[in-house]
Amino acid sequence: MKTPLTRWSLSLALLLALAGGPPAHADQARRRNEVVEVVQKVSPAVVFIGTEQEVESPFRRRSPIEEFFGAPPQQQRTQQSLGSGVLVDPNGTIITNDHVIRGASAIHVILADGRELEAEVIGSDANNDVAVLKVSSKQPLPAAKLGTSSDLMIGETVVAIGSPFGLSKTVTSGVVSATGRTFKADGRTYNDFIQTDAAINPGNSGGPLLNVDGDVIGINTAIFASAQGIGFAIPADKVRRIMEELTRFGKVRPAWVGLEVQNLSPRLARQLGWDRTYGVVVSEVEPGSPAEQAGIRRGDVLAEMGGSRISDAEDYVTRAQGYPARAAFPLAVFREGGQRALQVTPVEFPPQLVEALVWNRLGLRVKPTRGAMAVQAVRPGSAADEVGLEPGDLVVRLNNQPVAEPAAFQEALLSARGTRSVLLLVRRGRYGYHVTLPF
Template identity: 45%
Template sequence: MQHKSLVALFLAALLGAAVGTGVTLGLMRTATPAQIPAPPVQPPLQPAGTADPVVSIVKRIAPAVVSIQTLTPGQQTFFGVTPPREGQGSGVIVTPEGRILTNSHVVAGSAQIRVRLSNGETLPGKLIGQDRRSDIAVVQVQGRNLPTAPLGDSSALQVGEAVVAIGNPMGFQSTVTTGVVSALNRTLAPEPGTLLEDMIQTDAAINPGNSGGPLVNSRGEVVGINTLIISTAQGLGFAIPINGAQRVAEQLVERGRVARAWLGVATVPLPEEMAAAVGLPAGTGAYVAEVLPGSPAARAGIQRGDIMVRAGGQPIRGADALREVIQSQQVGARITVEVLREGESIEIPVRLGEAPAS
């Protein structure tokens, strides 16, 4: 519910901008529980014989970038069977044994996956798992000592930081484009059932076929998975942060699906007037607009009208902060939620459940 509210607000803002300027915006996909250890810090690239570090970045990462070709069988319709459909996207090898990160929408519904390596060799691919909500999928090819791309820390990204996108747009293998991180923490809903949160916005050119390819920082580390563009604009591309993509991928490998922690409340930011009335600084607290029946929140005694001020030891500064706290927890984790109710501060222990399938 909370996610739907946020998505509705975001789409309303986009629609308002489109009406006011006479421009139609379109989101376009660019495809034709263990603790995660901190990734090792890669040394800064020191290009030899060239003043352009992009050359060294490409030499490090491009060998691990693959082209993914899919075949989706025809479907029965009122008018007959549709012909099979071919698709194309990109991916990045993350283990020497051939584990590949890509987008769910690149491989969704496919009956056959073929992976073309940077050296031109083509191998059959096996879908290990996919998560439609985060748009991440894991594909496996049989290989040994394959080139891999080092993974960075997307939480360390800064707006204005230089980035490089590598992929196979329109079938042109190993195409390189450059740009900067234009913004962080964007939320997009390209289709029902898919909610892309904390997205990296970049002006590095991303075109059809780039989906699933890496977005790379100036240290030669993958910090994002290129995912979509706004088709009616220029320089508006988006990538999934690698930290979240890696968490999803590990769950897909371990259990074939993603289990997400769930509290079961819908919240809205606390209006400044209400915050002042209860003695909270502006921009803090989240108002509980709904408690889902049978949810962990309902069982713990959280009520509609409560004002959440802390969860899991973290202060709540708006609805996004609560979502981030819950998403950082494992299913079954026990946290304490502090609420204000009729002027009284109450600490409520909650055991988080598993989010229902969307």
């Protein structure tokens, strides 16, 4: 007599036989979709980035004896962080975020095949949050294609690959939610971003955002910590401009457009005949500047830059800084009841204008001396005069950047364009103090 278990087994076998037997190997061709193809095509070019940074431990204070003998103020400890990146050239060029590698004393790149390589920083730009790294390999490395972001469509499918929370080769997909997005975080304004609902978490920073062709159309960079389904990526066209600057010069050269803008009040907008809630008005055009050569006039309303709306003056300034010298950008301009398309090509900031900028904006004339910039003259009635700056004072830092030589002073000054004030560290005799001046 057969046991119940045996009868159950025979029944199961009969059912399987009637159903055609156990299912064959899954039909992968049927399940292969565009996301799978993108991942298989591009994931070998996505890398994991680990960094080390030496920081002072906050848990140890010096004793009076240690202070007398000059002992190190605090113990050093190694702080580790992680992020993602993408190879865009078989020679080992990697694109990632500036904030992923900022302050790192060592950068380790782990390739998709498991190899770990030391990376060299070719250049990094904090304003645009882009960094270019280089690794060396005897064999050509897998590389993704850096595509274009100029033809993105709202709602099109995108794929993000990275290492969120250290989980390498993590894939998420979604759609393009918006383009030309501006948002504020950590006291800074970030402009001209791709917004996506593809899940982006800590560790995804620096990884690629891809279209269904497998082209890199953005570099993932930020999330809203309090929101779900909202992530941001730097557009590929902007990444390409910054990468070319960093590769050639190691930094983004300050560029000059030669115009000043101000926000549009409702009253001013009505006077100009502008009935929209976005845009800025041109308040000044410098003679001989790229703006003048492009045909921009005082009183023009700048409505769009690079195909997306300009929200306010801060938005315009920050986005203009994303175009290095010789990189042209289009502007939609409203004038006398009609709109017209103009193109501006910024150039390197003329050194001779720096002195005028310092005198007109800060009320100072300076010269290099002893690892700082010495104040030669103070313009009467200027903000510098009102706070008590005097000839002989030494400007040691500008916006926390050392200004030991004219080139560093010029770079810090030009980086401050578009801000409302600058912070100076001034030394007078044995004492140092901070001074904030309107800019």
